[in-house]
Amino acid sequence: MDPIVSIKALSKRYANGFEALKSVTLDIEKGEILALLGPNGAGKTTLISTICGIVTPSEGSVTVAGHDIVTDYRKTRAMIGLVPQELTTDAFESVFDTVSFTRGLFGKKRDDAVVERVLKSLSLWDKKDNKIMMLSGGMKRRVLIAKALAHEPEILFLDEPTAGVDMELRKDMWEVVRDLRRTGVTIILTTHYIEEAEEIADRIGVINNGELLLVEEKQALMQKMGQKQLTLDLQAPLDALPDSLMDYALELGDGGTSLTYTYDTQAKRTGITALLGDLSAAGISFRDLRTSQSSLEEIFVSLVKDSA
Structure with missing residues (x-):
């Protein structure tokens, strides 16, 4: 048509x-x-x-x-x-x-x-x-x-x-x-x-x-353009990320009691499985996890900023 x-x-x-x-x-x-x-x-x-x-x-x-x-x-x-x-x-x-x-x-x-x-x-x-x-x-x-x-x-x-x-x-x-x-x-x-x-x-x-x-x-x-985030509520607070986790897009928050991992929704592999394995190997445990995705507002602001 x-x-x-x-x-x-x-x-x-x-x-x-x-x-x-x-x-x-x-x-x-x-x-x-x-x-x-x-x-x-x-x-x-x-x-x-x-x-x-x-x-x-x-x-x-x-x-x-x-x-x-x-x-x-x-x-x-x-x-x-x-x-x-x-x-x-x-x-x-x-x-x-x-x-x-x-x-x-x-x-x-x-x-x-x-x-x-x-x-x-x-x-x-x-x-x-x-x-x-x-x-x-x-x-x-x-x-x-x-x-x-x-x-x-x-x-x-x-x-x-x-x-x-x-x-x-x-x-x-x-x-x-x-x-x-x-x-x-x-x-x-x-x-x-x-x-x-x-x-x-x-x-x-x-x-x-x-x-x-x-x-x-x-x-x-x-x-296509949104990013997803995996947020982990940790069992015990961290002062800093161990060296074994530096290759991940991680951010400590809430006084070291939460850990946020940002990943591409279009990627064939999110890296979550590997991350959870490396967290366990580093002795870091969590009591809860949740995911969120970029809003349209965040995508819009990013596009306009890049075109300025």
């Missing part, structure tokens, strides 16, 4: 010479949730804005369902919904009217049933007559999504959709995103919250300094 969005060698260079995007190539599959992670100024918003037709690319191409975003811009923009970081609308307008108005901007005829369905899916129907200024921050975020869905797009871009909202509302928004995906909508989101990508994304993309560093399935990324 062809990707619903195909980006080829996309670059954006401004008049002052600044390169916001550097030859980005990416295919996005229909019905997936793709999370783009990156620090401030990494190029996330520029990439989304270019696909949506807000920013003109310097080089490269983007197609949406086979249509070029430049030559077939009417078709591509009709297929895309964008949820920006800020709500810009008349503060005294009602929720229902602002969503209906957005639908009209895409040349869609008035359809109160569609607007009603969108508002109900986002738990906004009871707020339909409220003025925008009366809504909480979390509800305004929902209105942003409702406006983006008013013309029934197949692709939804979410630019930091949960920035500034509390954890409870963030989890509610995650469920909204999952529900949208279940209806067949393809979702691309940018976020600073690592746990957000870890919770809802199918694939993770990491971007920094305008370059797409990698795109991987979430679980494959964590397995």
Whole structure:
């Protein structure tokens, strides 16, 4: 199946010479949730804005369902919904009217049933007559999504959709995103919250300094780049590691009462069996052991640091 969005060698260079995007190539599959992670100024918003037709690319191409975003811009923009970081609308307008108005901007005829369905899916129907200024921050975020869905797009871009909202509302928004995906909508989101990508994304993309560093399935990324640690709670504290254990990636902690061994998850041999044998030979015994794996946050920080 062809990707619903195909980006080829996309670059954006401004008049002052600044390169916001550097030859980005990416295919996005229909019905997936793709999370783009990156620090401030990494190029996330520029990439989304270019696909949506807000920013003109310097080089490269983007197609949406086979249509070029430049030559077939009417078709591509009709297929895309964008949820920006800020709500810009008349503060005294009602929720229902602002969503209906957005639908009209895409040349869609008035359809109160569609607007009603969108508002109900986002738990906004009871707020339909409220003025925008009366809504909480979390509800305004929902209105942003409702406006983006008013013309029934197949692709939804979410630019930091949960920035500034509390954890409870963030989890509610995650469920909204999952529900949208279940209806067949393809979702691309940018976020600073690592746990957000870890919770809802199918694939993770990491971007920094305008370059797409990698795109991987979430679980494959964590397995490929994550490290595992084996932590041993010792029977008796150690002042220092014996020479026989110096070849292992070991670290003493908790005042010498714990020993942590770090190993590669992709290695054919972890070295754990040999380590346990050498511990026994050195007269070191333990009362408990446990394993842990690198989090997505640790992987992300490592990638960005290496690319700086």
